[in-house]
Amino acid sequence: MDTIILGGGLMGTASAFFLAKGGARVTLIERARIGAGATVASFGNIRRTGRYLPQLPLAHRSRALWGELSRLLGQEVEFRATGHLRLAFDEGGLEDMRTFAQEARPWGLTLEELDAGEIRRRFPGIGPDAIGASFSPEDGSGNPRLIGPAFAQAAARQGVRIVEGAEVGAVTTAAGGGFTVETSAGRFEADTLLNCAGAWGARLAALFGEPVPLEARGPQMAVTEPLPYRILPVVGIWTRNKRYGAYLRQVERGNVVFGGAVDRVPVDLDPGHAHVDPSRTGDQLAAVLRLVPALRGVSVIRHWSGCEGYVEDNLPVLGPSRTTPGLFHAFGFCGHGFQLGPGVGAVMADLILHGGTETPIADFRIHRFAA
Incomplete structure (x- = not known):
């Protein structure tokens, strides 16, 4: 299976890593530099306290992964469980x-x-x-400047193609399925498309008839x-x-x-x-x-x-498209996505590779904005 990921922040790089680990052929396209958007602007908080309660299963899965990242990625990301x-x-x-x-x-x-x-x-x-x-x-912090590049480097070692500095133009579907993405760095084609475009994610979703009420804000x-x-x-x-x-x-x-x-x-x-x-x-x-x-x-x-995407109901968009087979979304984390990043990557790999996930994410589906 070929997958294109749009967006090279924590969500995109973590998804690329877990998809490649599961055997997918992945191309990750970033408009600027890996981890240089909302990820690097983050405070670095790894907390579960105060979260929307149905988000806790995802937060628990992600917290367990944070404890394994130095081994999984082969480098230090300064995760510290200081509480x-x-x-x-x-x-x-x-x-x-x-x-x-x-x-x-x-x-x-x-x-x-x-x-x-x-x-x-x-x-x-x-x-x-x-x-x-x-x-x-058991909660604590990590280094926002290290985590995106660490995931990207580990993904690249597993064969992920990483394209930086590529402005995205037209994104289209083929008659028989699959996607074509035109960029300033060339044309890319794949069976599936994962939207990890952060504050720009709503623009991409809208191209496929899925409007999301999202505003871009900076902390x-x-x-x-x-x-x-x-x-x-x-x-x-x-x-x-x-x-x-x-x-x-x-x-x-x-x-x-x-x-x-x-x-x-x-x-x-x-x-x-x-x-x-x-x-x-x-x-x-x-x-x-x-x-x-x-x-x-x-x-x-x-x-x-940094530029972060805030959805109207303060919850992320996470899961498959409601209009387009092969399209998936993971954006709009409203300034509280840093802790969730590794878990989001694992969940998106579940969905794309296996068609489902044991981690409950129904509250975050894009369907909630349908008329």
Whole structure:
């Protein structure tokens, strides 16, 4: 079976790897550079806490794969299971935390509830004013700059053809089945087509009569100067107030990566460049200091953003086309796809190679937008 994948981010490269591992002949086409879009803009959070509950089976499968990636890919992607700590500073946050924890348990996710004293003992200096927290000890983080290229290199070793810097033109179906993709790097043909085009994914779906309400937006991320390595878990917050919604993690080199607490900005898909507004960093830092007050006075050394696809219902599009045999979709992960990436790749390989998957994904089918 020949498969063309459009999009060389985490979803596309992971799918290419697992498809090739299953025996498919794969061509992956990327308009820019591998992993240079939404993937590299990611915070790097590997969390299951707070997810849409029917997404947890996919998240569990993906978390298991994260633990195997250094072996599967033959290189380090800096996955660290340091835990995910999510703080509550008020009764509303505490109520939301407990509700999620109770509802997530039948879905296979058990969270530890920490009271104020336990937070101080186990995580000194983090959330000194928090009244409670949830802790997911097996979650953590990975390096967004490493993961896409690592999957792509491992896929290439299994025979995947990777074409970078190729602008996609016409995408058509043949009378007897199959697809033709015209690009600036030439024409490509295959039996199946996998749409991993991220924020551009809705454009491709629309060509086949499958409109998806999707907007392109850019997050605002930043990183500090190197500091002594003290913050082991990824740190977030249970809050109903968006301006408090910061999150952070410290890498082993000492830098603290942070984001959240400000709105994501609209991005024009042509050319798809997301821009950072440094004047908003002060609002982010104010929220970050609530999580770790000792960061007051640190220097921010870099900002960045990226073009992400946000679907109207805040859920991804994942699965086969409803209109076109041989067409599959995996896009629109709404800023929370990093943790899911390896699992998405494995699921898409299941669907394309075997016609189905044991991982439930019905809530993410493109059928939900049909008239």
